[in-house]
Amino acid sequence: MALILPVEGKHPAWGNDCFIAPNATIVGDVIMGDECSVWFNAVVRGDVNSIRMGNRVNVQDGAVIHATFEKTKAIIGNHVSIGHNAIVHGCTVHDHVLIGMGSIVMDNAVVHSHTIIAAGAVVLEGTVCEGNSIYAGVPAKKVKELPHGLLEGEIHRIANNYLRYSAWFSAVNEAGSARPGGN
Numbered sequence: 395m396a397l398i399l400p401v402e403g404k405h406p407a408w409g410n411d412c413f414i415a416p417n418a419t420i421v422g423d424v425i426m427g428d429e430c431s432v433w434f435n436a437v438v439r440g441d442v443n444s445i446r447m448g449n450r451v452n453v454q455d456g457a458v459i460h461a462t463f464e465k466t467k468a469i470i471g472n473h474v475s476i477g478h479n480a481i482v483h484g485c486t487v488h489d490h491v492l493i494g495m496g497s498i499v500m501d502n503a504v505v506h507s508h509t510i511i512a513a514g515a516v517v518l519e520g521t522v523c524e525g526n527s528i529y530a531g532v533p534a535k536k537v538k539e540l541p542h543g544l545l546e547g548e549i550h551r552i553a554n555n556y557l558r559y560s561a562w563f564s565a566v567n568e569a570g571s572a573r574p575g576g577n
Contacts, residue, residue, distance in 0.1 A: 395416055396415065396416055396418045396419070396432075397420070398419075398421070399421040400421075401421055401422035401423070404422050404423040406420040406421065406422065406423075406424040406425075406426075406440065407425050407426070408424075408425070408426035408430060409427045409428035409429070409430070410429070411564075412426060412428070412429065412431065413431040413563050414431070414432045415433050415434040415435075415436065415563075418433065418435070418437070418453075419438070419439070420437075421441055422439065422441040423440040423441075423443070423444040423445065424445045425444075425447070426447040427447060427448045427451070427472070428450070430447055430450065430451045430452065430453075431451075431556055431557075433452070433453060434455045435456045436453045436454065436455060436456060436458070437459070437460075438453060438459045439458070439461075442461055442463035442464075443461035443462065443463060443464065443467045443468075444461070445459055445467070445469075445470075446469050446470065447470045447474075448470060448471045448472035448473075448489070449472045450472055450473045450553055451471075451472070451473075451475075452476065452556035453476045454475070454480070454495075456478055456479040457476045457480045457482070458480075458481045459482045459483075460482075460484070461483065461484040461501075462484045465501070466483075466484025466485070467484065468483065469487070470482070470486075471487060471489035471490075471507070472489045472490070473489055473550070474489070474491045474493070475491075475492045475553050477492070477493055477495035477496070477497065478495045478496070479496045480493045480497045480499075481498045482499050483498070483500055484500070485500065485501060485505070485517075486504045486505070487505045488506050488507040488525070489507045489508075490550070491505050491507065491508070491510070491511070492509075492511065492549045494511050494512045494513035494515060496513055496514045497511045497512065497513060497516065498516045498517065499511060499517040500516075500520075501520075502519055502520045503518070503519065503521045503523070505523040506524055506526075506527075507525045507526075508526045508545055508549065509524070509525055509528070509529065509540065510527075510528045510529070510544075510548060512531075512534075512537075514532070515530050515531055515534040516533055517534045521533070521534065523536070526539055526545075527539055527540055
């Protein structure tokens with residue numbers, strides 16, 4: 395069962411149709427919208443400051459969302475995918491964003507809408523990532539404008555896939571055990 399704990403009297407809360415993996419950890423001042431998912435070994439730590447997540451946010455396996463004590467909050471918009479083993483720390487991520495696998499977004503960074511942070515990129519503290527762009531590298535730099543087709547092909551595709559994956563596990567949870575063949 396997922397580890398869900400209050401901290402200093404603040405309890406995590408989430409909207410409708412959310413999936414939380416059995417070994418995910420969510421603690422403290424965390425509020426998620428509808429149709430969010432927190433995957434295996436992911437950690438959402440609202441212990442030192444608040445974390446706010448919009449609708450249809452997926453926090454993939456091993457990802458960490460955290461903040462800085464009394465300094466920064468983590469604010470995540472709608473339709474955001476946070477890739478496997480990514481770290482999102484005390485920053486603002488607007489709507490329709492893909493945070494790539496293993497990337498890091500640091501305190502006071504702002505990632506504007508319709509942006510991809512490439513796998514392994516490091517968005518340094520205070521960096522502002524323009525909308526409709528791809529950022530890559532260490533430190534992350536804008537590498538190109540995001541073509542509209544890529545927006546549909548990657549950001550939306552991945553977010554929608556995670557809604558589908560969540561439904562697979564919801565079916566398992568409703569039945570109490572896995573069913574062969576997805577029946």
